[in-house]
Amino acid sequence: MSAQQLAEKRLEKYRDILLKEKEETQQIINAINEIQKRGAKNGNGDLSAYSQHQADLGSDTDESERRVYILEKELNNIKMINSALKRIYDKTYGICEICGDYIPANRLKIIPYAKYCIKCKEEDEQRKRKRI
Numbered sequence: 001m002s003a004q005q006l007a008e009k010r011l012e013k014y015r016d017i018l019l020k021e022k023e024e025t026q027q028i029i030n031a032i033n034e035i036q037k038r039g040a041k042n043g044n045g046d047l048s049a050y051s052q053h054q055a056d057l058g059s060d061t062d063e064s065e066r067r068v069y070i071l072e073k074e075l076n077n078i079k080m081i082n083s084a085l086k087r088i089y090d091k092t093y094g095i096c097e098i099c100g101d102y103i104p105a106n107r108l109k110i111i112p113y114a115k116y117c118i119k120c121k122e123e124d125e126q127r128k129r130k131r132i
């Protein structure tokens with residue numbers, strides 16, 4: 001097997017992992033949307049009820065806020081997965097977007113949509129922390 005074939009095989013493997021992860025993420029999003037919709041049907045959907053909820057931050061609101069938080073996180077994951085899939089098609093997958101080095105395979109195993117190597121990721125986080 002040539003080096004190129006080997007590289008393509010590797011990309012295919014990551015593409016499968018990403019597609020599976022995307023499917024699972026989509027299922028979580030669908031499930032949350034379903035719960036939110038049901039909540040709306042139970043009469044919590046109109047805006048007056050909503051503002052009432054806001055006033056007396058009950059446990060219902062906590063639940064709903066938690067769902068919104070998860071939903072946002074999962075939607076963000078989908079975005080990351082989609083952009084990783086795009087990098088697979090562009091054959092730039094596994095290369096750090098900042099320094100151009102290869103991202104180690106054991107890092108991609110944990111975070112298949114990683115776009116930075118560990119060094120650049122840490123520097124990026126340090127920069128963000130300083131800004132706060």
Ligand SMILES: [Zn+2]
Pocket residue numbers: 096097098099100101116117118119120121
């Ligand atoms: Zn890097």
